[in-house]
Amino acid sequence: MRAGRWLADHVVMMVAMLVLLYMFLPIFFVVLMSFNDPASRLSYEFDGFTLNNWLDPCGPSGMCASVVKSLQIGFLATLGATVLGTLVAFALVRHRFRGRAATSLLIFLPMATPEVVMGSSLLALFTSAGLSGTLGFWSILVAHIMFCLSFVVVTVKARLAGLDSSLEQAAMDLYATESQAFWRVTFPLVLPGIVAAALLSFSLSFDDFIITNLNAGQTTTFPMYVWGVARKTVPMQINVIGTLMLIVSITIVLIGELNNRRRAAAR
Numbered sequence: 001m002r003a004g005r006w007l008a009d010h011v012v013m014m015v016a017m018l019v020l021l022y023m024f025l026p027i028f029f030v031v032l033m034s035f036n037d038p039a040s041r042l043s044y045e046f047d048g049f050t051l052n053n054w055l056d057p058c059g060p061s062g063m064c065a066s067v068v069k070s071l072q073i074g075f076l077a078t079l080g081a082t083v084l085g086t087l088v089a090f091a092l093v094r095h096r097f098r099g100r101a102a103t104s105l106l107i108f109l110p111m112a113t114p115e116v117v118m119g120s121s122l123l124a125l126f127t128s129a130g131l132s133g134t135l136g137f138w139s140i141l142v143a144h145i146m147f148c149l150s151f152v153v154v155t156v157k158a159r160l161a162g163l164d165s166s167l168e169q170a171a172m173d174l175y176a177t178e179s180q181a182f183w184r185v186t187f188p189l190v191l192p193g194i195v196a197a198a199l200l201s202f203s204l205s206f207d208d209f210i211i212t213n214l215n216a217g218q219t220t221t222f223p224m225y226v227w228g229v230a231r232k233t234v235p236m237q238i239n240v241i242g243t244l245m246l247i248v249s250i251t252i253v254l255i256g257e258l259n260n261r262r263r264a265a266a267r
Contacts, residue, residue: 034239062236066225074205077144085152119214133218147200159193
């Protein structure tokens with residue numbers, strides 16, 4: 001009876017742990033393979049432990065250059081999409097104008113459109129504009145900003161919709177100007193949503209392959225590099241890059257959680 005009650009109380013937690021373990025298995029495999037010393041170029045089994053992959057992460061020709069290119073595009077796309085998307089979100093939530101409902105609908109279309117359709121449409125746009133011979137860094141950047149924009153708008157818009165407008169009114173009742181009320185009250189409250197949208201945009205940009213491949217020209221990003229070398233062999237240093245990205249992601253989450261706890265304790 002006691003065992004049955006314990007099982008009933010903990011069944012949800014056990015199922016959740018199993019699901020999380022299943023989800024993280026590929027990640028654990030990536031971390032493990034970053035220390036692998038393959039017996040041959042075509043082997044993708046763990047043949048032996050080595051630190052050489054970490055000591056020489058740029059060993060494979062062109063890999064680190066593709067990572068740098070992805071980081072550059074990711075940061076610029078994140079900056080552009082976050083600024084534009086935040087402005088659009090404020091306009092949709094705080095202002096009434098003709099075509100507002102249609103604009104909200106159009107914002108969702110890139111999220112629902114298959115990437116191959118969006119990528120080919122952008123390629124057709126660049127070609128019709130006479131830019132087919134100059135596809136590369138800037139065409140990828142424009143494409144990434146366009147498909148990241150929708151995710152930023154949706155994320156920031158959700159944050160804005162949950163804010164209490166009376167907070168700004170209270171600030172102005174205390175003789176704050178509109179600018180002061182915005183920067184000291186509204187913006188700090190919206191900032192977590194903006195940061196979340198920026199992180200999501202960077203992840204989408206860094207990870208994208210289909211749209212990038214269709215509009216890259218001669219430029220090679222990290223996902224394109226992985227796709228290109230996978231037809232012959234997969235260098236173990238690719239797993240090092242994946243592990244580093246995982247560490248950075250976990251670090252950002254931990255910093256955010258520690259900051260939230262510090263603020264909660266200060267109250």
